[in-house]
Amino acid sequence: MTRQPVIELKELQKVYKANRRRQSGEVNAVNGVTLEVISGEFFGLLGPNGAGKTTTVGILTTRVLPTGGLALIDGMDVATASSAIKQRIGVVAQANNLDRGLTARENLLFHAAYFGVPKEEREKLANELLKRFQLEGRANEKTDGYSGGMAQRLKIARALMHRPAILFLDEPTSGLDPQARRTLWDLLGELNRKGQTIFLTTHNMEEADQLCNRVAIMDKGKVIAVDTPAVLKKQVPGGYLIELRGRAPEAAAQELATKLRALPGVVDVSVNDDLFRLYAGHAEGLLAQAMHLAGQHDVMITSAHVAEPSLENLFLYLTGRSLEQ
Amino acid sequence: MTNTTLLALLHRDLLVARRELGTFILRVALQPLLFTFIFGFVMPRQGLVVQNYTNMLLPGILALSMTLSGLQAVAMPLVIEFGFTKEIEDRLLAPIGISGVALEKIFVGMIQAIIAGLFVLPLAWLLIGRGLDLQQTNFVLLILVSLLTSWLFAAFGLLIGSIADSQQVGLMLNVLLGPMIFFGCTYYPWAGLSAVPWFQIAVLINPLVYASEGFRAALTPDLPHMPLWLILGALVGYSLFLTWAGLRFFRRRAVD
Numbered sequence: 001m002t003r004q005p006v007i008e009l010k011e012l013q014k015v016y017k018a019n020r021r022r023q024s025g026e027v028n029a030v031n032g033v034t035l036e037v038i039s040g041e042f043f044g045l046l047g048p049n050g051a052g053k054t055t056t057v058g059i060l061t062t063r064v065l066p067t068g069g070l071a072l073i074d075g076m077d078v079a080t081a082s083s084a085i086k087q088r089i090g091v092v093a094q095a096n097n098l099d100r101g102l103t104a105r106e107n108l109l110f111h112a113a114y115f116g117v118p119k120e121e122r123e124k125l126a127n128e129l130l131k132r133f134q135l136e137g138r139a140n141e142k143t144d145g146y147s148g149g150m151a152q153r154l155k156i157a158r159a160l161m162h163r164p165a166i167l168f169l170d171e172p173t174s175g176l177d178p179q180a181r182r183t184l185w186d187l188l189g190e191l192n193r194k195g196q197t198i199f200l201t202t203h204n205m206e207e208a209d210q211l212c213n214r215v216a217i218m219d220k221g222k223v224i225a226v227d228t229p230a231v232l233k234k235q236v237p238g239g240y241l242i243e244l245r246g247r248a249p250e251a252a253a254q255e256l257a258t259k260l261r262a263l264p265g266v267v268d269v270s271v272n273d274d275l276f277r278l279y280a281g282h283a284e285g286l287l288a289q290a291m292h293l294a295g296q297h298d299v300m301i302t303s304a305h306v307a308e309p310s311l312e313n314l315f316l317y318l319t320g321r322s323l324e325q
Numbered sequence: 326m327t328n329t330t331l332l333a334l335l336h337r338d339l340l341v342a343r344r345e346l347g348t349f350i351l352r353v354a355l356q357p358l359l360f361t362f363i364f365g366f367v368m369p370r371q372g373l374v375v376q377n378y379t380n381m382l383l384p385g386i387l388a389l390s391m392t393l394s395g396l397q398a399v400a401m402p403l404v405i406e407f408g409f410t411k412e413i414e415d416r417l418l419a420p421i422g423i424s425g426v427a428l429e430k431i432f433v434g435m436i437q438a439i440i441a442g443l444f445v446l447p448l449a450w451l452l453i454g455r456g457l458d459l460q461q462t463n464f465v466l467l468i469l470v471s472l473l474t475s476w477l478f479a480a481f482g483l484l485i486g487s488i489a490d491s492q493q494v495g496l497m498l499n500v501l502l503g504p505m506i507f508f509g510c511t512y513y514p515w516a517g518l519s520a521v522p523w524f525q526i527a528v529l530i531n532p533l534v535y536a537s538e539g540f541r542a543a544l545t546p547d548l549p550h551m552p553l554w555l556i557l558g559a560l561v562g563y564s565l566f567l568t569w570a571g572l573r574f575f576r577r578r579a580v581d
Contacts, residue, residue: 016581063417064581086420097411101341113333114419158415 006074006166006197007037007060013068014055029055031221032069037199037214039165042192044212045201046311048323052221053201054094057170060199061091073166087115090159094170096151098143104154105130105139108161115162122161129157133187149180153187160191167191169200173207185211203323205311209233217315224318229311236317237267239309242278242287248299256297263289272320274302279317283308330421331429337416338433342398353394353441357386358448364512365453379453380548383446384540385511388474390445392509392533393502395438395478396485399430403486404494407578417579427483427575431568434479435472442471463543466553470539473560477532480564483571487578509533514541516549535559 014030030052037043045053058064059071062082071078073085099107105126112122130139133153143151152172159167172188173181188211192198202208208215209229216226225232233239248256253271260278261269265286268279280286283306294301307313315323342349365379365386406413416426450459489497508528510518515538518525528534538551539560550556 058581061418062580063414083420083422086418089418091414091418093411093414095411095414097414099337099412099415100410101344101412102337106340110333110337111415113336114330114416114421116329116333116420 004039005036006039007035007043007199008072008075009033009035009056009060009069010072011069012056012059012066012071014052014059014064015067028221030059030066033218033221033223035216035223035226037166037197039197040192040195042188042198042211042213043200044208044215045199045218046203046205046208046215046315046323047201047218048203048315048321051203051218053203053218054170056218057091057168057199057201061089061168062086087162088165090162090164090167092152092155092159092167092169092172094174096148096155098146098151098154098158100142100144103140103142104135104146107143107154107158111158112161117162125161125163126157129160133157147180148176149183152176152180152184156184156187160196166197166199169198171201171203173202173204181207205315205323209311215311217311217318219315219319225314232311232314233309236279236309236313238265238280238282239313240280240283240286241307241310241313241316242280242283242290243303243305243307244276244278244290244294244301245274245303246276246294246299246301247274248297252297252299256294256299259293259297260290263293268317270320277316279313327421327425330419331425334416334419334421334426334429335432338402338429339436341402342433342437349394349398349437350444352397353390353437354445354448356393357390357445358452360389360512361386361449361452365449377458380458380545381514381541382512383449383453383459384544385509385513385537386449387442387446387544388533388536388540389506389509389511391438391442391471391474392478392505392536394441395434395475396482396502397498398437399434399479399482400486400489400494400498403430403483404489404491407486408491413579423576423579424572426579427487427572430483430486430575431476431479431571434482435475438475438478439471442475459544461546463546466546467540467543469557470536470543470560473557473564474536474539477536477560477564477567480567480571481532484567484574487571487574505531505533510537514538514549515551529559532559532563535563 012030012033016027016029018024018026033056045056047053055064059066060078062078062085065079074088076085078085102110108126108129109122130136135150135154143154173184188198212229214228215232216223257269257271260266263286265281266278267281270277278290287304287306291301312323365382368374369379417423485497508531510528515534535556539556541550542553542556
């Protein structure tokens with residue numbers, strides 16, 4: 001595997017001007033993002049909806065013009081070398097943008113034809129991909145009747161038809177049922193193992209954790225952490241997260257928080273309205289102790305939840321908000 | 326690569342258009358043929374219009390059918406592809422400039438407009454039948470006017486398809502096409518408007534006028550028509566302007 005950056009973002013910015021028709025104000029969608037993705041990497045951009053992930057992918061795939069900073073693919077500026085860059089990238093957008101006028105097979109064949117792939121080669125490749133993505137049976141149908149998972153697989157197959165150096169996927173599994181999601185994960189993992197560089201956005205921390213070599217966590221237009229999932233998870237103090245929801249007067253809540261902080265193994269405690277978050281090195285026994293303390297302070301716990309070390313915990317720790325919010 | 330891409334895009338659009346041939350023919354031919362039937366077949370037999378009115382009518386009908394087909398062939402799919410289905414995205418990612426994708430749309434519109442003309446002209450001729458005198462037809466001018474008309478209205482379609490969203494496009498076409506058709510010198514010659522001088526000047530803003538008069542100049546050169554320099558100048562001028570505006574708005578819609 002050659003270790004050279006294929007994607008470089010330097011202080012990338014995108015400001016959407018206020019739009020009176022849409023009644024939207026000025027939006028700083030991407031606000032100074034600096035990143036590097038290396039050839040052969042499976043890179044994930046993780047963040048909640050509205051974090052600026054789609055805009056970032058939009059810039060990298062020539063569909064959005066940056067308003068500041070630099071985005072390079074293979075050393076070429078996306079804002080100026082768009083035709084050359086389009087040759088190198090395959091794009092799987094979030095929406096189902098399959099060609100409704102064509103059959104599934106034609107979707108693949110025409111895509112390759114746009115890229116000048118010779119006829120024999122594109123037919124061979126289309127057959128291969130249809131088989132590998134389990135779409136052979138309905139390849140000659142139009143795609144209106146396709147399920148979400150099938151449409152998604154076809155979109156990926158289509159993006160691969162011109163053998164792109166980098167595959168971009170924007171929220172590829174959102175809206176899919178767990179089984180379809182699992183199938184897609186296997187497929188993407190296999191592609192990457194065969195050397196395909198993949199850049200994926202997701203708000204699903206499990207997806208980022210399972211698939212990606214490295215993950216950048218994005219929030220409000222900024223990247224707030226980048227590393228391998230393992231290293232990122234270690235950044236959460238303690239690693240484990242215990243969440244307790246309980247009703248208590250303000251003073252009692254603060255007192256309880258102080259006591260909780262003193263429990264063995266607890267690294268940090270945050271209180272947000274009725275929600276207590278304990279970051280701890282272990283979870284065993286701690287929940288019972290915390291519940292016991294809550295009882296002593298007349299705090300009625302209405303729900304309790306223990307989470308293992310995860311990227312979700314890190315996001316919570318860094319932003320105070322959940323990825324799903 | 327650019328040419329290969331352009332040809333593949335063209336191939337795609339023509340394949341899809343061919344699959345919808347039935348609706349295509351209905352869309353472009355129904356209205357002109359109904360008009361031809363009433364004005365060119367029924368009314369002359371009732372004695373309501375003079376026999377050689379049909380000589381005035383045929384060029385206008387041809388202009389109208391090419392106009393409608395060129396405009397709709399570009400605007401309608403574009404509105405859907407940009408809006409609801411977003412299916413244009415895959416073509417915007419083809420290794421060609423954004424303008425290339427837009428120009429391809431104009432080519433497709435031109436081809437469809439010319440096919441519509443080739444379809445409507447003989448049918449209308451058959452409907453009107455005898456009494457129609459096309460002996461003097463200037464074929465070079467006919468081809469030139471056909472090309473310019475199809476270009477003009479395909480470019481117009483590009484502009485509309487790039488501006489309108491799917492909720493507006495029906496209204497937009499209604500508001501636009503109604504006045505354009507009735508004030509477009511399709512059913513009456515421009516020269517005859519000297520009876521209403523202000524109207525004769527006002528309709529000059531309508532690009533369809535030049536298409537109708539252009540076909541009149543080509544098919545029935547002996548009958549009164551607008552001067553050629555004005556016809557060709559306006560057709561070229563409008564085509565260039567609408568292509569420029571269409572590309573500009575297409576780009577604005579395609580790239581954020």
